[in-house]
Amino acid sequence: MSNQTRGKGSITRRSFVGASAAAMATLALTGCQPETRLKKTEEEPKGAARDKELDPNVEGKWVTACCNNNCGGMCLNKVYVVDGVVVRQKTDDTTEDSMAAPQLRACPRGRSKKQHTFGVDRLKYPMKRKNWEPHTGGKKELRGVDEWVRISWDEALDIVADELKNTIDTHGNRAILYPGQVKGNITGVINALGGAVGSITSGSMGTAVYHSTVMGQPLMGIGEQNDRTDWVNADYLVLYGCNQAWASPGTYMYYFNEAKKAGVQFVFVGPEYNVTAAHFNAKWIQVRPGTDTAFLLAVAYQMFKSDEAQKGSVIDWDFLAKYTVGIDGNSMPADAKVNENFHDYVMGTYDGQPKTPEWASAISGTPPEDIVFYADMLKRDNAVTTLRSYAAFRTNDSDDANYLYMAVGLMGGHLGKPGHAIGEAYHNCAGSCMDTIFNLGASGAPAAPKNPITDIVNDPEQWSAILTGTFNSRGPWPTCPPENRKDIDTRLIVFTEASPMNTLLDTGSAIEAVRKVDFVFSTARSYTTQAQYSDVVLPVITEWEKVGDLRGGSVMTLKNREALIAATQVCEPLFEAKSDKQIAKELAAKVGLNADELFPLSDEQEFFNMLAGTTMKSPDTGEFVPFLTITDDDISSWGVEGKPQEGVISLSEFLDKGIYKVERKPGDVYTYYGYQDFIKDPTANPRETPSGKFEIYSQTKADSLNAAGYTKDGFVWKPYPTYKVPVNGYEASFADFANGVKGDYPYQVFNPHYLRRSHTQFDNLPYLRQAFANPVFISSVDAAEKGIVDGDTVRIWNGKAQSLRPASVTERLMPGVIALPHGPWVDVDKDGVDRAGAENLFTSPATSGFGVAGYNTNLVNFEKYQGDALEEDYLVPQRIPSIQE
Ligand SMILES: Nc1nc2c(c(=O)[nH]1)N[C@H]1C(S)=C(S)[C@@H](COP(=O)(O)OP(=O)(O)OC[C@H]3O[C@@H](n4cnc5c(=O)[nH]c(N)nc54)[C@H](O)[C@@H]3O)O[C@H]1N2
Ligand SMILES: Nc1nc2c(c(=O)[nH]1)N[C@H]1C(S)=C(S)[C@@H](COP(=O)(O)OP(=O)(O)OC[C@H]3O[C@@H](n4cnc5c(=O)[nH]c(N)nc54)[C@H](O)[C@@H]3O)O[C@H]1N2
Ligand code: SF4
Ligand SMILES: [Mo]
DSSP: EEEEEEEESOOHHEEEEEHHHHHHHHHHHHHOOHHHHHHHHSSSSSOOOGGGGGGGSSEEEEEEEEOOSSSOOOOOOOEEEETTTEEEEEESSSOOSSSSSOOOOOOOHTTHHHHHHTTTOOOOOEEETOOTTTTOOOSSSGGGTTOOOEEEEHHHHHHHHHHHHHHHHHOGGGGGGOOOOOSSHHHHHHHHHOOOBBEOGGGTTTTHHHHHHHHOOOOGOOOOOOOOGGGGSSSSEESOOOOOOHHHHHHHHHHHHHHHHHEEEEEEESBBBBBBHHHTTTTTEEEOOOOOHHHHHHHHHHHHHHHHHHTSSSSSSHHHHHHHESGGGOOTTTTTOOOOHHHHTTTTTTTSOOOOHHHHHHHOOHHHHHHHHHHTTTTTTSOOEEEOSGGGGGGGOOTHHHHHHHHHHHHHTTSSTTTBBEEEEGGGGGGGSSSEEEOOOOOOOOOOOSSSSSOEGGGGHHHHHHSEEEBBBOSSOOOGGGGGEEEOOEEEEEEESOOHHSSSSSSSHHHHHTSSSSSSEESSSSSOHHHTTEEEEBBBBBBGGGSSSESSSSTOOOOOTTTEEEEESOOOOOOTOOOOHHHHHHHHHHHHHHHHSSOSSSSSHHHHHHHHHEEEEOTTTTOOOEEEBBBBBHHHHTTTOOOOOSSSSEEEHHHHHHHEEEOOTTTTTOOOTTTTTHOOOTSSSOOSTTTTEESSSSHHHHHHHHHHOOOOOOOOOOOOOOOOOOOOSSSEEETHHHHHHHSSSSSSEOOOOOOOOOOTTTOOOOHHHOOOOOOEEHHHHHHHHOOTTTTOEEEEEOOOOOOEEOOOOOOOOOOOEEOBEEEEEOBBBBSSSSOOOOOSOOOOOOOTTTTTOOOTTOOEEEEOOOOOOOOGGGGSSSOOOOOEE
16 A cells, blocks of 8 residues: 555545654653753744644544553543544543542543554554564574564465464364464454364453352452442441552542542552552551462451450351351351361361461461451441452462452451442442443344364463473363363464463463464564564554444443443554454455455444444333434444434434443432342342352362362362462462571562553553653562662562562562562563563463462562663663564
């Protein structure tokens, strides 16, 4: 394609690049030197020809621009488009900020999206690795460091089609692997060709994903919590290892603020007194990473003890009897195989070790009096809302931690009534998860062909599967048991819509594995790690180039219960980038499939179908009704098929505004309490467990954990929650734990989800690099011991890797714990030193329990770096491939 005017805007690509470069130069100056910018403006020659898009007299249009990055918000982003170019951006000014309808204001990432779409690092056309050769990969060891050659789409898709066919013909479909949380159209095409080995992930939720349903919580542990308008009714609001200010922007913080104003006491549990905890002046209950099981067992112990001492005023025994099984020997479930129970274990009947606050404190680092405080807080007369995210569960051997989190809440009877909840604060739903107000319509596109290959590799095992040629394939959900040990000979890797080299455990092995196979291809918007290590890279459009996007409603469709946001196209696809669907469609044709059958609908038709099918719970009747009014004129102007309908708001008004918010009123039809139906009538609305109740004793849990085959140290899982020393956890930081002798890697490290990025997305953006330095956070106690001050370059290492990062010294971390933010793009220099702080270089697939990715149980050492100080990330040139035209 040449530099032709294209699409809706009337700007040529050449003039666009010039304009956006000019706009960026101005913005770069605004960032650091306002006085310079003023001077520059004054110096501009009067009457000089201006680019139209920079001329305030030329009118543009506000467009709602999609912002959806697996980030934890669902914010309104609007961009002002003049002549096809985005010149300004704003966020939600559609309502006053109020409890009834808080503003959905964008975070710094959303406000930087302009650089994501229009940045100079956008990949412009397909490219192939210079030393790649068909079917063998050529010089495979050069993956990641090779140069690139620009190729046409035709050639790129010919190569991909040929490599797919050759791999399938020579080695079979099991030789293809989709690593990471892959989605998408391209994998659908490969499925139509016979499929590939897929992957299973514990991802965000760690051990909670497996156990929650077994115990009685729905939705992989997302569970149920009260409508967030209820938080004001709590006496205590517990943030159990969450950090909403960083990891769930959007409206969480708004409702927390309201709760704070109403006098709610905040409590935070975790290793770092993070910004959210600090903002609400929370009481800090210190717990080292991966030690929550010990902490919570001691909380249970203390509750039993105080209840005895205070004659039943702590534990709600009637509640336990009605809604749970297994608290003690009097309430065993019918399927129990072991004559042991939770109460007696906690008291030390079976192992001689009462799980006292002092016992837990030696492991979790929690002062015993804080364990007593927590137990006292949970007593039944207090209104306690506990909210957890999943940081505590992205740890090895925390398989009983979510059980305990639930169990101690149930002991206080904190469920199903105002102010009481044992809930979670999942970023995907920005507060209220269940009981939807909007249900999004279906796109009408046929479901992607199913993957005929039934072998599935557990995420932590993907790189070792490639390197060793064996893996445990998936058995009955959720296990990958040892009897499913299988051979695998991976020859081709597909990287699309995930960043597994950066985000799965053990990035070093990822690099090795990727260099082993015959062919690797990826889709990418910029030069991500996956793109860097591929043979062929296919440039894909960003959200802003898509025809439209509809978000909101429920936890599964992201993110905010009370709002729907419809984004519309900001600009036509840039350069030669194509949508995933377009790429898949063209690939389908290349491999001889019927592309029109696989992808029959236009993007407009799919977007229209989603809009037309969306329903809303009526504020008057509580029944779901069509959301949009659609006319014959709408249908003909869209050029789609459909029927007119009556709804709550017209299609054109909704798309113009880009947002529809439901105003909340106290006691309205949208009010709910977690598990309210079960609490009202547990027989008519049983939990999905063998007993129909919450199971503090769960035979299913014990049986499946023991069958999973990941626990290698001889430990036997019990049906009730017990303590297991975690692999790579606190105890492993000692050479001799009993005598307090530290080992080679004496520091625990966890990975906060960091504001500069959404996982790996945006890591390359200069605005965000300037705003967020991506340091390693170190406790002031540890820093003082090592002579490290704020800003010093620190070397972090363990047996697998070493990285450099600037230190951020803080009093808000427990000594012995460092925090290395999640998601930077791995950047290993010629000496083997990573300069980005890519956290998964340090993690290892030492999975245990159900085989989860134990990201937050990990050990390292660190010191002040003696070499040249690291330059700040924003001074490092953006990662842009050098390409031969
Ligand atoms: N800015 C930003 N926001 C994001 C994302 C992102 O990449 N960037 N990703 C999104 C996604 S997909 C997810 S899953 C969520 C993750 O959201 P979270 O899991 O809530 O985020 P984290 O930052 O990993 O951890 C939150 C807090 O948990 C505490 N913590 C760490 N380990 C432990 C532990 O073992 N026990 C206890 N009790 N506390 C612990 C730490 O103090 C930390 O501040 O964030 C979402 N939001
Ligand atoms: N050590 C450690 N590792 C972690 C975590 C941790 O806390 N510590 N957190 C874990 C968690 S909670 C999660 S959820 C995972 C996330 O892991 P990933 O899902 O692998 O992370 P992302 O960086 O969001 O990767 C998404 C990629 O898809 C691309 N992409 C987005 N939309 C599209 C699209 O429409 N089309 C195409 N073709 N590409 C698209 C993005 O540009 C990006 O490159 O990471 C996990 N990894
Ligand atoms: S929180 Fe997420 S949706 Fe909101 S502006 Fe930031 S990146 Fe966008
Ligand atoms: Mo996640």
